[in-house]
Amino acid sequence: MPEGPPSVFTIPSHRSFADSLAAGLFRRHGREPLALAGGRILLPNNRAVRAVTEAFVRASGSGLVLPRLIAIGDPDLDDRIGSALDAADTGDQVPPAIDPLARELALAAIVRGQGVDTADALRIAAELARTLDALTIEEVPASRLAEIALDDPELAGHWQVSLARLRAIFDLWPAELNRRGLVDLAERRNRMLRATARRWQENPPPGFTVAAGITTAAPAIAALLATVAHLPEGSVVLPGLALASIMPDEEWDALGPGPDGRGEQSHPQYHLKLLLDRLGVARGEVELWRGGGRAASPAVRGRAVAHAMTAADFSDKWSRLPPPERRLTGIRAAELADPAAEASAIALALRESLETPGRTAALVTPDRMLASRVSALLARWGIAADDSAGRPLSQWPAGTLLLAITAAAAEGLAPVALLALLKHPLVGGEGEERRAWLDHVRDLDLGLRGPRPAAGSAGLDRHFADKASGAWTRVRPLLAQLEQRFQGPLSLAALAAALRDTVTALAGERAWSGSDGRLAAELIAELEAADDARGLMLEAEEWVAVLRQMLDARPVRPPYGGHPRLFIWGLIEARLQKPDFVVLGGLNE
Numbered sequence: 001m002p003e004g005p006p007s008v009f010t011i012p013s014h015r016s017f018a019d020s021l022a023a024g025l026f027r028r029h030g031r032e033p034l035a036l037a038g039g040r041i042l043l044p045n046n047r048a049v050r051a052v053t054e055a056f057v058r059a060s061g062s063g064l065v066l067p068r069l070i071a072i073g074d075p076d077l078d079d080r081i082g083s084a085l086d087a088a089d090t091g092d093q094v095p096p097a098i099d100p101l102a103r104e105l106a107l108a109a110i111v112r113g114q115g116v117d118t119a120d121a122l123r124i125a126a127e128l129a130r131t132l133d134a135l136t137i138e139e140v141p142a143s144r145l146a147e148i149a150l151d152d153p154e155l156a157g158h159w160q161v162s163l164a165r166l167r168a169i170f171d172l173w174p175a176e177l178n179r180r181g182l183v184d185l186a187e188r189r190n191r192m193l194r195a196t197a198r199r200w201q202e203n204p205p206p207g208f209t210v211a212a213g214i215t216t217a218a219p220a221i222a223a224l225l226a227t228v229a230h231l232p233e234g235s236v237v238l239p240g241l242a243l244a245s246i247m248p249d250e251e252w253d254a255l256g257p258g259p260d261g262r263g264e265q266s267h268p269q270y271h272l273k274l275l276l277d278r279l280g281v282a283r284g285e286v287e288l289w290r291g292g293g294r295a296a297s298p299a300v301r302g303r304a305v306a307h308a309m310t311a312a313d314f315s316d317k318w319s320r321l322p323p324p325e326r327r328l329t330g331i332r333a334a335e336l337a338d339p340a341a342e343a344s345a346i347a348l349a350l351r352e353s354l355e356t357p358g359r360t361a362a363l364v365t366p367d368r369m370l371a372s373r374v375s376a377l378l379a380r381w382g383i384a385a386d387d388s389a390g391r392p393l394s395q396w397p398a399g400t401l402l403l404a405i406t407a408a409a410a411e412g413l414a415p416v417a418l419l420a421l422l423k424h425p426l427v428g429g430e431g432e433e434r435r436a437w438l439d440h441v442r443d444l445d446l447g448l449r450g451p452r453p454a455a456g457s458a459g460l461d462r463h464f465a466d467k468a469s470g471a472w473t474r475v476r477p478l479l480a481q482l483e484q485r486f487q488g489p490l491s492l493a494a495l496a497a498a499l500r501d502t503v504t505a506l507a508g509e510r511a512w513s514g515s516d517g518r519l520a521a522e523l524i525a526e527l528e529a530a531d532d533a534r535g536l537m538l539e540a541e542e543w544v545a546v547l548r549q550m551l552d553a554r555p556v557r558p559p560y561g562g563h564p565r566l567f568i569w570g571l572i573e574a575r576l577q578k579p580d581f582v583v584l585g586g587l588n589e
Helices: 017-029 046-060 100-112 118-137 142-146 157-180 185-202 219-229 249-254 270-279 299-308 312-320 339-354 368-380 397-410 415-422 431-447 456-463 470-485 492-512 514-529 540-552
Strands: 008-011 040-043 068-071 209-212 234-239 361-364 566-569 581-584
Touching: 008 017, 017 046, 017 209, 040 046, 046 068, 100 118, 100 157, 100 514, 118 185, 118 540, 142 157, 185 219, 209 219, 219 234, 219 270, 234 270, 249 312, 299 312, 339 361, 339 368, 339 581, 368 566, 397 415, 397 470, 397 492, 397 514, 397 540, 415 431, 431 470, 456 470, 470 492, 492 514, 492 540, 514 540
Parallel strands: 008 234, 040 068, 040 209, 209 234, 361 566, 361 581
Antiparallel strands: none
């Protein structure tokens, strides 16, 4: 690969990143009908792929053949790396990745061997998995985390015990992966990125290669971007880098990281600076990207926002800036009394924005509770917001049915849990069959009022013995089967099998349909097939907590059906988007 200056650009934050990128590539390669099709664009995640695709469609005004859009995968969004970077057809053989659920169960089995009960072992395993991913992405050996406090004799005894347990787990986990012939998903991603960087250094790919919108400074990603920046037709395009005209060198250098590895990590420019450092590129070598695009806001407002984000040591400069450099024209701030008022104000603002034909609007927030409140308020007006994070499976009909069955079984068919199960919208069929079922359930509800019956179907038999209740006769066979399936302590795999049979008996195949039903079916099937799940025994009082933890960790993202002009994004997805109206919520820090 020829040596030369790196090709690194930035698109100012006041411009639409996706539209500016598309406009610039059209200017460079759009004159030839197939020139764009011969190139490739590396993007941070699948949401960015969608945004850039739509930008190309807007810029073309007619049909075109798109370049290859490749998502490098964002672990924070549960994205997988694009198959275009898979080294299957080369000599770089990367072992397959362990399935996330299988890893969680295997870690739980290891933790369980440390004298922890199963429910806590599964909770600790989920945290361990996130910790291992964070270390792997930054290519930090796990042993360093376990050794951070060895030289501190003042640590409390329980911390020493926890560190000893952590070291034991980190010693056992690599051996377990080797036994299975697998690697962690984050490790596989690192290997594929580095293998791609080596291949492109030795044999540059044909056509142009652009890495756009990637701000992650992970070492493997930085290595790939450094390769792209030096390709004959390669470019790296960063979003919103503050050049010297906005942030003086003194402020830029103060961001760090310093000799101790620490820096102003909360500053919005810190990770871009870290990425440039790992690329070996000075900020002065970064050029402005040539391409306008739509939805550009005033440049002076972008500078004012950058000044407002100045680090604390330099915040005194705000009072010395001329008025135009401090003017936040078009930005309004609202202080609300409580989260409910905040959600109501945001929902009203978004609804008002939609009244203008063709206008797009978005809420950007890291607060999932706020996003849920706003979605619920918009739903009252028949507006289904396109929420990129989705909702946990535990909040969807299939998930609530699984929890209702588990709660009823764990509580011995107690009246409240039993009636919640029988009234579930998926239970009892549809149409006239459902109406007849609800009539029986209402009769049961009336019959169960008063002193609580003894546990189980036998207790309910005695309770209804002196009552002529056709409703109890109707539902008893189904509940007897449920009670029989959930006998005594169960392994996690046996619990999944019992849930599968009970759901099918109560709700039929309808429970497994739709986005939530399919995801629930996949979870149940994976648990039944997992060897480690057979060795994790659960007491009845642990069933609901363990199941809820697993359902909460699985978001359901419907593939379609959201409003085409209204979005709810997290901080990561919002980087490359540019709606007409933006609300920032839950960003009190």
